[in-house]
Amino acid sequence: MLFSTTLCVTEYGASENSEDIAENPYFIAGRSVSGWSLSAGGADYDAVNSIDIAPDGSIYIVGTFVSSIYYGENGLEAEGLLGDEDFFVAKISSTGEWMWMVSAGSTGGDNAWDISVDPRDGSAYLTGAYCLYTLGMECTMNLPGLSPLTKVTDEDDGEGFVAQISSSGQWQWAKSFGTATREDQGLSIDNDGAGNIYHTGLFIGELQIGSDILVGGQAYNLFIAKINETGTWDWAASPNTPGGIESFGDICIDSMSQPFLAGSFLEYASFDEIELFADGGSDIFVTRLNSTGGFTDAISAGGTGDDWVHKCTFNSQDELFLAGNFENTITAGNFNATSSGGSDALVAQVSNNLSWKNLTTFGGPGYDIAKGIAISTSGEILVAGEFSEYFSIGIDNLTSSGLSDIMLISMQENGTLNWGISAGGIVEDSGIGIAIDSQGTPIIIGNYGDTANFESNSNTSVGSADFFLWQYAKDLDGDGVVDGGDNCPYIANPSQIDHDNNGQGDACDDDIDGDGVLNGDDSCSPGSVNWNSTNQTDHDGDGCNDNGEDLDDDNDGINDENDSCSKGPVGWISNIEEDVDSDGCADVDTDSDGLVDQADNCPSVINPNQDDRDLDGIGDACDDDVDGDGITNSDDECPSGEGNWQADSSTDHDSDGCKDASEDSDDDNDGVSDSLDDCPLGETGWKSSAAEDHDGDGCRDLTEDFDDDEDGILDVDDTCQVGATGPAPLGQDRDNDGCNDFTEDSDLDNDGVPTTLDSCPRTPADT
Template sequence: MKVPSLRPHKFLKQIQKILLLLCWVGICSIQAQNYEWAHGIGGTDFDAANDVAVDASGNVYVVGNFRSTNVDFNPSAGNTANLTADVIDVFIAKYTKNGDYLWAHKIGGANTDDGLNIAVDANGNVYITGAFSGTVDFDPSAGGVANLNDGDGTGFFAKYDTNGNYVWAHNIGTSSKGIAVDASNNVYVIGDFFGTLDFDPSTTNTANLTASSIDIFFAKYDTDGNYMWAHKIGGSGFDFKNGNSIVVDGSGNVYITGNFRGANVDFDPSAGSTANLSSNGDADAFFAKYDSNGNYLWAHKIGGTAYDGGVVITVDGSSNVYIIGAFTSSNVDFDPSAGGTANLSSNGNLDIFFAKYDSNGNYVWAHSIGGTNKDSGRGMTVDGSGNVYITGYFQGFDVDFDPSAGGTALLSANRSTSSSIYVAKYNSNGEYIWAYEIGGDDSNNGAGIVLDGQENIVFTGYFSEDNADFDPSAGGTTPLSNQGQYDIFIAKYCQSAPSGAGSITSSATTVCQSQTGVTYTVPAIANATGYTWTLPAGASIVAGANTNSITVDFSDAAVSGNVTVSGTNACGNGTTSTAVVVTVNPLPASAGSITSSVTTVCQNQTGVTYTVPAIANATGYTWTLPTGANIVVGANTNSITVDFTAASSGNVTVKGTNACGDGAISAALAVAISTSIAPAVSLTSDTNNNEIVQSTKVTFTATPSNTGTAPTYQWQIDGANIAGATNDTYVTSTLKNGETVSVIVTASEPCVTTPTASASLSMKVVSLPDQPFNLTGVSTLNEVVLSWQTTGTGNEAGFHILRSIDDSSNFVNIVTLGADIRTYTDIGQSPNTQLYYKVVAFNIAGETESAIFSFLLTGTNEELTNVYPNPFSNTFSVTLGPLFQDKVNVRLLNLQGQLIKDFGLLDTDALSQKLFDASTISSGIYILELVTNKHRVTVRVFKK
């Protein structure tokens, strides 16, 4: 509670204030209000708020007047919403429940205009009333025009939507002071007028009322401003009546208050009926009730011989009636019943009164508050429990706001002539609960007060003190600075801590890391102006912070935990809700580095493996591969086998997956697809046509192509690996004839059509030819037929026939024969010649010689030997010459010396008697050979 500053020279009042402080800080059981926010709005001139209203969402609407230029209606730091008055203009403004600026408009012309009262319907539409002069545009929008002219009355009432957009505006009365709306959004207006005025704003109808002097009017219009009814309250004399306030109960009954002076003022507007009341002196207060059609139900006056007036009237849920005002008379009876007496007397100049009556106007209680100076009631409201809240101003010292006998609740202004704002609360029985001085003690006034849906107090008025403190708490200081003469203030206070939070509902209690848009909602908490949520670590509110419904995003590091909420307001925190357990399932961890079974991939290669370390929290794996590559084994695992079929180069990546989504993707592993090539090798030797002499050292060289930079080699002989022969050359001197030397090259190039290539050389290895042997010869007249033999290895390149005719040393090569010839006929030799022969076999390796064969050529036997018949058909016979004395071997040879038929070894005697059968041989020319141990005779024969 704010404690008024103590005066050292007023000791008694110091003691009183200390006692009051002790009461406020807890020694007395007194409910308190807590400061939420307050704003000062104004310029260098006179600016004042007259009334305040709230809507169902707690938004705050204020109406009043201002004279200053560049009045900033946006109280937030760094923002402006300036309005400038022409002379004195009306303002209406809207703020959130937290006091944040929404919009503000001015309404005014070249004269004096004033906004006096405000109401808000269930849809947030705004209704204001007041007075104006001249021509005024009631449409504040840019370019909008909705002019009213005071020739039709200087009172007005107007409607705007919840965004401040103009709906309609009408003239009404001379001055319109009070406005109210019912549950159907019908509009009720009260004020005063004189002369004859039309209360039907339509252009086609009239609803004239005529005042004899200054009379009261009250009227009803539908939500579109269409006329329903209007009544006046007045008398016949020259007097005055003021209608100040109007309210409607849940049944549509209408209650009004104000003051009147005069005799026989008729409060029953119906024709033919009267309900006259007469003032006791100057002006008396009145309050009256009418049904929803404006029919009179009852009316009462309150007053003495001096001035007394009702300022505000309100009702509670049971239609009990509450009024507040000011009076100066003594012994004013607040009980209007016959015989009832509830006298109150003013203590001085002007005192506050507030009173309660039941729905029928019967007295319940009444209280006065005041000192010796001026004190007035300007605003009043009632909560759902019937507690009464009042505001206004007071002057002087030690004004007791506790009306109970013996009770004391003193408030003091610092100067007897200054006015301070008060706010006070009483229970439904009128018993004191608390009271505060607000805003300092210069010229200050509380003008309007209202409760929102959480029974937070919002009130308004004006203040003129610099550094005015609007925080009533002990030690609290929330000063507002006055900008000039009078400034507008709007302030809000809470009374009760929020209720306990209900059960939280959620769109998901099992969520994933990185999940967004999860909502948590708790039913609206009574009295809460804000909401404090606790969330699991890593969760953050992205929408709805400080409200009862939040949207939460969970980061990729969020963990499981609890969600709770409690309501907050300036009075404290409510009970925290039961925790909602939220299970946060993790996303897969980031993928590590991919490894591969190969560094280069070949077109159409199969069986390539890619592996990533197991990813924490992953239940699956998503791989991306180059176009044309396909997983053949291990899909959705951390190790895959891939075939590349007509693939293109590209990247391999992987990420872990689970029900919550995907983890961070791995770094890309670049894959370059290479076209497969065919490996080859050529094999050469340092020989001539791959032919060598036995034991010659040979170097073989392998020349590979398309086998990469580091191929390997394996040499073979006849298909068998040669140990240690693994270079690109092979050297040997141990080759044998006909052996095949091969090399197998294994490519280091990965992209080959086959991993190996081979080449071979078949080698001819030549040794010295075999030595001819068994060289023999026979003669026929002048020729010698030689024959010889070899071992049959076939390694001869040919034969040289060497002959000597004088001795055995001077041999001359008489002919060179091919390798397949084993006989030779040496012709043209003279008889009786001694001849020497030898046969030399040769090849590239060298030569070998036969033994020397000597022969004496005589010619006798050839001449005396005869074959008959010759030519022969199948058989023939032989006649030998005289030299054949021994046994004779008879053979038939072809012209190449090859044996065709051996007739055997025969005695010479038997030979002459024998018929030789050659029927099985083919036709042709043959050599018939007859050989003894000394002679050899050959005869050319012909087979037919």
């Protein structure tokens, strides 16, 4: 029996239950400077599976419970009562107060695996399965206000579903996936805020969704489908995975409403024409689909062990980030990692054109898994998961108190790990998912048993396993900004000033203006931003931009406006002994040409005119490449040629330093002028001669010229390949063998009989 779907769900009314609720620490939500923690559950097993946050800050979760569940001072019973597994959907306020919880179920097993909030109205879409474990039996799932969902046939062992629920907890619609030969269930779901909903699931055998029939094998197969906001399917697609698919993964939608699917496959997978092969156990895949359900790209990562991805999310640049774990070793594009123990957590970055961009791993000797991931508006990545023994993140040492504990990790988009904390108790506790509220504070969901500590909060379970929500709002540095939104969580900086907008506050940023010069060496800190200190932009490397910020580019003590050598040698300081006239140039003239060395573009070579054709600061008199084309003077046939160009194969075919387009009359340097050269960009390193270029056309006979004597007969058909040059006059090569009949041809009719012995010299022998 389903108790209620209204905001206030039927309350357990017996006095002993009310007393239990008042005294049991499980029912008391923790509140402290560290945020809050909230838990729910019953006497049996309960689990939370997914979280999402609405625009107003309210929190939606889905999960499963067995027999009954308590939340706050209210409760729900499963459809089949004792021992029956149903699913729930709950809404919690931004301050951690229960708003409502509704459940649905059948006499079989029922679950909800994922939820996605529609930002337009705060409604939510969810997916899962119903009537599991009912092979050979009739089964129906009831959702108040809607028609029941039934199994297609009694021989099904469960059906998948997708549904919409309003912001007040009222069911809007629900659809079962369709006809399956065996079992199917929902896996993940996402929406783009414009009425397009994408969901994934698993099936065995054959599955029909809408008008699409998907064919799989005897192992779990994966599908993705698009359904609109009224519950009508547009299309469904499935990769070919004969070896099977792991029963977890995620779908994420980028800002262009393109769906990306991430998961783990075994052995082999094909996404339309794209084939992927697993290296060991299961490997990770990422694929993108177009608007009609076609797979456009796919990549994989893996190694000798099992490699899994659990969740994905996009940053503001539409780059995809994955959370998962791997065993032994893993390769993702050009990135490699080795596990520290049984399994290490991973965060992988994928560019929007589907290539591996970064791979970050962390863990210790036990089993460490990243199960949830979220990115704040400032670019901070927060990861939730579980670990079994111990590991370190910088100065933070995380040690499990029991079989496994919950971990929360902060990192930057470039892969730098910021900090880590743990929570949990003496049994098996796990972080399942994470979302970030509008204040930048993470809210973690997960499952726990016994008593779990969440910083200064704690919760105690009713049954063997209950679930929690934990808003981590600790303020380690006491500056009034909680760590989730603090750009310097270890250093007090209430103003949160971030001069270069890199997500790291000035109080803890060793390069405040982001110019590549550390603060201690930067004479302009904080200075101008959006530039990098190089020899060209910051002559003296003092962190001050020469263009408008540095008044003394060479740091010699003479301001640029009075410095005749403003880009002089760094390290020299103007003084009366070496710079009598204080013009910023040392009074030394090594070559005695009337110019002091610092003002002389050839300080060791006399050049009073200071000619500098390529304006590179090196005078022509001492410049080994006067015109700056990349060809040294000794090899340059135009040493003082055009400037502002670089010699390469496209501009200077023969690398002689003469620009093909305007300076070089013989681009391939074969001795034949371009105007007469049939191969003006031909081979280089040879000269046209009678021996190598019989007809003098600029094409090398051996490799380039297919008509060496230019008689119009190709060499392969020419009996006199290097005969008289030019076409034979009319009537002088009647057999077209390339030999002039009067001067070269000894067999005028080309019948194999020499003309001197041929009774019919103009008639072939076979006529």
